[in-house]
Amino acid sequence: MGKKIAVLAGDGIGPEITVQAVRVIEALGLGISMAEGAVGGAGYDAAGDPLPAATLALCEASDAILFGAVGGPKYDALPRAMRPEQGLLRLRKHFDLYANLRPAIVYPELAHASSLKAEVVAGLDLLILRELTSDIYFGQPRGVRINEAGEREGFDTMRYTESEIRRIAKTAFEAARKRSRRVCSVDKANVLETTQLWRDVVIEVHKDYADIELSHMYVDNAAMQLVRNPKQFDVIVTGNMFGDILSDEASMLTGSIGMLPSASLNAKSFGMYEPIHGSAPDITGKGIANPLATILSAAMLLRYSLGEEAAAGRIEAAVRKVLAQGYRTADITEPGCRQVGTVAMGDAVLAAL
Numbered sequence: 349m350g351k352k353i354a355v356l357a358g359d360g361i362g363p364e365i366t367v368q369a370v371r372v373i374e375a376l377g378l379g380i381s382m383a384e385g386a387v388g389g390a391g392y393d394a395a396g397d398p399l400p401a402a403t404l405a406l407c408e409a410s411d412a413i414l415f416g417a418v419g420g421p422k423y424d425a426l427p428r429a430m431r432p433e434q435g436l437l438r439l440r441k442h443f444d445l446y447a448n449l450r451p452a453i454v455y456p457e458l459a460h461a462s463s464l465k466a467e468v469v470a471g472l473d474l475l476i477l478r479e480l481t482s483d484i485y486f487g488q489p490r491g492v493r494i495n496e497a498g499e500r501e502g503f504d505t506m507r508y509t510e511s512e513i514r515r516i517a518k519t520a521f522e523a524a525r526k527r528s529r530r531v532c533s534v535d536k537a538n539v540l541e542t543t544q545l546w547r548d549v550v551i552e553v554h555k556d557y558a559d560i561e562l563s564h565m566y567v568d569n570a571a572m573q574l575v576r577n578p579k580q581f582d583v584i585v586t587g588n589m590f591g592d593i594l595s596d597e598a599s600m601l602t603g604s605i606g607m608l609p610s611a612s613l614n615a616k617s618f619g620m621y622e623p624i625h626g627s628a629p630d631i632t633g634k635g636i637a638n639p640l641a642t643i644l645s646a647a648m649l650l651r652y653s654l655g656e657e658a659a660a661g662r663i664e665a666a667v668r669k670v671l672a673q674g675y676r677t678a679d680i681t682e683p684g685c686r687q688v689g690t691v692a693m694g695d696a697v698l699a700a701l
């Protein structure tokens with residue numbers, strides 16, 4: 349039976365970049381069918397819900413989700429439950445997509461585009477593994493209340509269960525086995541109880557992975573080390589909130605957030621695949637957004653959810669080729685390059701396939 353992908357383009361530049369990834373998947377001729385669903389602000393506009401029931405049903409009936417981006421100024425004043433970001437968070441929770449893989453690779457041609465010196469980042473190949481379904485993002489209770497002093501007080505709850513830590517730690521060690529066999533677990537165990545448990549459990553799980561070198565780092569130091577000497581890392585495993593922050597930081601090492609794909613997987617390898625950048629309202633509709641992060645997300649989708657390793661490799665090779673050929677979107681432009689817009693970059697990848 350042919351495989352199915354749910355395509356949720358979302359808001360802002362989401363539709364522009366997603367369509368390029370869809371073209372690439374079609375060009376591979378794998379007989380994959382794709383169907384679109386509304387999500388985020390687009391879901392709210394279409395059905396009054398950032399994750400409409402029809403979209404969830406479409407995802408349920410698919411083998412993987414290709415996701416664009418959500419959010420925009422138009423929706424900022426909505427009550428929290430109706431905000432575009434809730435579409436994304438509910439999908440993560442609904443499908444139990446606990447393992448978020450955020451690779452940060454510096455392509456040789458783009459080392460100069462980093463805000464750091466080229467020699468600090470050249471050759472960087474780092475995997476940030478972010479836990480995605482727990483932590484302060486989902487912990488209860490949360491809210492804003494009037495406290496005993498009659499003052500408004502906001503509160504969120506950081507929580508991790510042992511089993512949640514155990515499964516992401518396993519994913520980290522397994523991933524490291526296919527790489528340079530080093531895992532750095534990032535926490536704030538000097539201050540937070542939750543992350544002391546995190547550290548303890550990671551150490552327990554490590555007993556089954558004697559071939560992997562494990563280190564621990566406090567998140568403040570990790571933020572510093574990422575810009576001081578990022579090549580010291582192979583796999584970084586961390587919780588939902590620290591991973592959110594560190595993965596944005598890591599993206600800048602690579603020159604552009606427009607280059608970075610991600611995969612969010614559950615225990616059955618069902619996954620949602622999305623560029624790590626957002627909906628970029630400032631450049632929406634201008635035809636200049638970089639589609640490569642989404643195209644590379646499609647490669648991850650083929651690899652992790654559809655078992656199409658060869659096709660994934662073809663897409664990645666095509667992206668390397670267009671960079672070597674000098675094609676650049678505005679975010680990674682440089683003197684003497686062939687500057688192109690979103691569609692022309694898609695064309696270049698298709699030609700390189």
Ligand code: IPM
Nearest residue numbers: 419433434436437592624626
């Ligand atoms: C991300 C984003 C999301 C997050 C937002 C849009 C809810 O920043 O995927 O990193 O915080 O997880």
Ligand code: MG
Nearest residue numbers: 592593595596
């Ligand atoms: Mg983020």
